[in-house]
Amino acid sequence: xxxxxxxxxxxxxxxxxxxxxxxxxxxxxxxxxxxxxxxxxxxxxxxxxxxxxxxxxxxxxxxxxxxxxxxxxxxxxxxxxxxxxxxxxxxxxxxxxxxxxxxxxxxxxxxxxxxxxxxxxxxxxxxxxxxxxxxxxxxxxxxxxxxxxxxxxxxxxxxxxxxxxxxxxxxxxxxxxxxxxxxxxxxxxxxxxxxxxxxxxxxxxxxxxxxxxxxxxxxxxxxxxxxxxxxxxxxxxxxxxxxxxxxxxxxxxxxxxxxxxxxxxxxxxxxxxxxxxxxxxxxxxxxxxxxxxxxxxxxxxxxxxxxxxxxxxxxxxxxxxxxxxxxxxxxxxxxxxxxxxxx
Amino acid sequence: xxxxxxxxxxxxxxxxxxxxxxxxxxxxxxxxxxxxxxxxxxxxxxxxxxxxxxxxxxxxxxxxxxxxxxxxxxxxxxxxxxxxxxxxxxxxxxxxxxxxxxxxxxxxxxxxxxxxxxxxxxxxxxxxxxxxxxxxxxxxxxxxxxxxxxxxxxxxxxxxxxxxxxxxxxxxxxxxxxxxxxxxxxxxxxxxxxxxxxxxxxxxxxxxxxxxxxxxxxxxxxxxxxxxxxxxxxxxxxxxxxxxxxxxxxxxxxxxxxxxxxxxxxxxxxxxxxxxxxxxxxxxxxxxxxxxxxxxxxxxxxxxxxxxxxxxxxxxxxxxxxxxxxxxx
Numbered sequence: 038x039x040x041x042x043x044x045x046x047x048x049x050x051x052x053x054x055x056x057x058x059x060x061x062x063x064x065x066x067x068x069x070x071x072x073x074x075x076x077x078x079x080x081x082x083x084x085x086x087x088x089x090x091x092x093x094x095x096x097x098x099x100x101x102x103x104x105x106x107x108x109x110x111x112x113x114x115x116x117x118x119x120x121x122x123x124x125x126x127x128x129x130x131x132x133x134x135x136x137x138x139x140x141x142x143x144x145x146x147x148x149x150x151x152x153x154x155x156x157x158x159x160x161x162x163x164x165x166x167x168x169x170x171x172x173x174x175x176x177x178x179x180x181x182x183x184x185x186x187x188x189x190x191x192x193x194x195x196x197x198x199x200x201x202x203x204x205x206x207x208x209x210x211x212x213x214x215x216x217x218x219x220x221x222x223x224x225x226x227x228x229x230x231x232x233x234x235x236x237x238x239x240x241x242x243x244x245x246x247x248x249x250x251x252x253x254x255x256x257x258x259x260x261x262x263x264x265x266x267x268x269x270x271x272x273x274x275x276x277x278x279x280x281x282x283x284x285x286x287x288x289x290x291x292x293x294x295x296x297x298x299x300x301x302x303x304x305x306x307x308x309x310x311x312x313x314x315x316x317x318x319x320x321x322x323x324x325x326x327x328x329x330x331x332x333x334x335x336x337x338x339x340x341x342x343x344x345x346x347x348x349x350x351x352x353x354x355x356x357x358x359x360x361x362x363x364x365x366x367x368x369x370x371x372x373x374x375x376x377x378x379x380x
Numbered sequence: 381x382x383x384x385x386x387x388x389x390x391x392x393x394x395x396x397x398x399x400x401x402x403x404x405x406x407x408x409x410x411x412x413x414x415x416x417x418x419x420x421x422x423x424x425x426x427x428x429x430x431x432x433x434x435x436x437x438x439x440x441x442x443x444x445x446x447x448x449x450x451x452x453x454x455x456x457x458x459x460x461x462x463x464x465x466x467x468x469x470x471x472x473x474x475x476x477x478x479x480x481x482x483x484x485x486x487x488x489x490x491x492x493x494x495x496x497x498x499x500x501x502x503x504x505x506x507x508x509x510x511x512x513x514x515x516x517x518x519x520x521x522x523x524x525x526x527x528x529x530x531x532x533x534x535x536x537x538x539x540x541x542x543x544x545x546x547x548x549x550x551x552x553x554x555x556x557x558x559x560x561x562x563x564x565x566x567x568x569x570x571x572x573x574x575x576x577x578x579x580x581x582x583x584x585x586x587x588x589x590x591x592x593x594x595x596x597x598x599x600x601x602x603x604x605x606x607x608x609x610x611x612x613x614x615x616x617x618x619x620x621x622x623x624x625x626x627x628x629x630x631x632x633x634x635x636x637x638x639x640x641x642x643x644x645x646x647x648x649x650x651x652x653x654x655x656x657x658x659x660x661x662x663x664x665x666x667x668x669x670x671x672x673x674x675x676x677x678x679x680x681x682x683x684x685x686x687x688x689x690x691x692x693x694x695x696x697x698x699x700x701x702x703x704x705x706x707x708x709x
Contacts, residue, residue: 116454118450147487148486148487148489149485149486149487149489150487150488151487152484152485152487153485153486153487157485157486159486159489161486161489161490162489166450166453166454166490167482167485167486167490169478170477171473171477171478174446174473174474174477174478176446177442177443177444177445177446177447177449177450177474178446178447178449178450178453178474178478179450180443180446180447180450181446181447181448181449181450181451181452181453181454181458182450182451182453182454183450184447184450184451184454184456185450185451185452185453185454185455185456186454188404188406188432188451188456189454189455189456195450195454207442207443208442208443208446208473208474210443211438211440211442211443211444211446212443212446212447214438214440214443215437215438215440215443215444215447218438370522371488372483372484372487372488373483373484373522373523374483374523374525374547375483375491375546375547
């Protein structure tokens with residue numbers, strides 16, 4: 038019988054390797070990306086409120102540490118699959134916010150030429166196999182990418198992002214089982230933000246932790262503080278190293294929280310203001326800034342400069358998107374099929 | 381003397397040739413390894429290519445479909461076998477929401493070169509959950525290609541074309557055709573996807589059919605020829621893309637259209653073809669109402685008499701066409 042490998046690492050265990058492993062510049066870049074994700078989403082939200090963006094969007098404000106802590110451990114040739122709450126994963130894997138804004142604005146210049154929008158945004162060039170509107174939709178796809186990696190004898194990995202809600206779908210269980218029996222190089226990163234839309238994990242899951250489910254598939258299941266980038270990066274980094282070495286998959290559960298509602302229709306009827314305010318105090322960006330300053334790896338002035346440069350980038354990105362090209366209605370069926378493959 | 385293979389052997393040969401020619405190609409599915417597949421299509425391939433390229437999957441249709449899509453996105457050329465097309469329903473999320481839309485959603489930046497093979501159709505006594513003809517479901521989805529070979533020759537050639545294709549191709553194989561013998565060249569050849577073929581030329585009416593219904597239509601045409609009725613029989617081969625040109629040209633020539641299909645008549649492929657003709661230049665050439673002979677508005681029954689009654693048979697085609705043609709001659 039496989040032993041449940043769920044473990045909780047103490048904070049001190051985790052901090053040391055993380056801050057020793059990376060040079061200050063790399064950590065400052067990680068911080069910059071977290072700030073970039075935050076400002077990107079705030080900018081998108083504002084543009085939505087002003088009627089510049091239509092449809093809907095799912096913001097990951099408060100979840101930036103799991104996105105960056107995971108993707109900072111990857112190479113360009115590694116893959117990710119992302120979710121409806123995927124802006125952070127996309128930026129973390131290397132996407133350009135300007136081209137993401139253009140996608141939100143529905144422009145030809147956008148990553149998906151305005152065909153995908155917020156929910157399907159991805160920079161395929163950077164190894165992002167797609168954000169997904171189906172919560173567990175990307176999980177077997179990540180396993181398939183890992184299967185191809187193994188067949189091609191590469192030492193790349195696939196990191197699969199999903200939320201707590203997705204772990205109640207069959208695709209999650211089928212995919213984890215196959216990843217385990219075939220020992221595939223895939224890391225399942227669950228961003229457990231406590232709610233599948235409005236239903237809490239307490240009401241929807243028979244186990245206390247998503248990571249407990251790893252035991253069913255005889256793979257390591259690790260729980261980390263998802264608002265602490267160092268915890269995420271160390272756990273995901275260990276899982277990646279194991280996967281690259283042929284050791285098979287890992288399930289990493291990042292305990293986190295989304296500060297905004299599920300989507301633009303959310304009226305927050307299922308959670309209290311106190312709960313939201315409490316989680317705001319555990320802001321992943323504030324935590325990382327404090328750690329970097331306390332360790333002498335960044336100065337407050339440097340952080341202020343990072344913030345200023347991100348503000349400029351966001352403003353320029355929105356301007357770029359606003360002046361983009363609207364798709365031509367006569368091209369509505371473009372890219373349904375690969376050109377040249379038709380008879 | 382040309383070489384004869386069964387439909388199942390022709391598919392088996394195509395799979396083997398594709399794997400020999402391209403190491404990216406692999407097949408996966410339930411019991412396709414040492415068992416040889418529920419219909420013995422994969423047969424000995426696991427012994428020739430090993431378990432890494434002929435992969436038995438758990439009974440996880442949804443997950444396996446997603447795995448195939450992910451592998452295709454990452455540079456492999458997967459061929460997924462569903463044990464029955466009825467089981468593809470378990471994978472509909474991945475087929476419809478993911479495989480079909482991935483390229484489009486990502487702005488044309490990726491392709492999903494994926495083949496899904498599935499035995500379909502009634503006539504084996506397997507009852508309501510192992511006998512359906514669901515090809516019209518999938519043909520309704522932009523982003524997919526759907527093929528339905530009727531002969532051993534086409535089963536091989538269309539499958540090899542599907543494996544070459546950069547987009548997801550759904551292959552509906554008919555269980556009753558697996559033992560059908562026919563001429564199959566030994567070389568690796570392609571039958572183009574999206575091209576219908578006229579199996580028999582005639583002047584009094586056009587029958588549009590696919591898969592096993594092509595054979596029943598040809599039998600009907602043979603019987604009716606004795607009565608002086610000359611039927612033109614079109615084998616669609618592909619439902620999506622649909623070769624509208626060949627159908628329109630034939631209807632303009634014969635002035636009568638009969639759609640014969642095993643799927644449920646309502647909203648089936650015959651409904652699409654009828655509407656397409658009604659909207660086309662061929663409409664003015666019609667001398668009679670369009671006739672659809674499709675599956676009954678019922679699940680497939682177990683009882684053999686009822687099972688036959690639930691889908692078009694040769695006798696029904698003869699009767700329907702005779703009435704259509706003689707009523708107006």
